[in-house]
Amino acid sequence: MINPTIIESITQSLIDHLPNDLASIKSETEKNFRSILQQQFAKLDLVTREEFDVQSAVLARTREKLDALEQTLNELTKNNNT
Structure with a gap:
């Protein structure tokens, strides 16, 4: 509102x-x-600025988790190929 x-x-x-x-x-x-x-x-x-800021923070945390999972997956794939 x-x-x-x-x-x-x-x-x-x-x-x-x-x-x-x-x-x-x-x-x-x-x-x-x-x-x-x-x-x-x-x-x-x-949406209010507060709601926007909350969702931006959630998105940033989700992005960090996704990046970490991608890195883990790449390492596992790399280790399986050697």
Whole structure:
């Protein structure tokens, strides 16, 4: 899930760029922007930075194990050929 402060920041930026004569509908527009942003970010199927970092670490450990297994296999194959 996307950090709510990011949605708030984007919403505020959009509101700040509205012309001054639209101030009367600012509150309703702000709610609509927030809702649309939340819906669109939800559709993107994003992961948090923490989830990404955890999966990156798991992948790195898996890669290390695979490299070690490949090296062991190569040594065993080399020993069997001699």
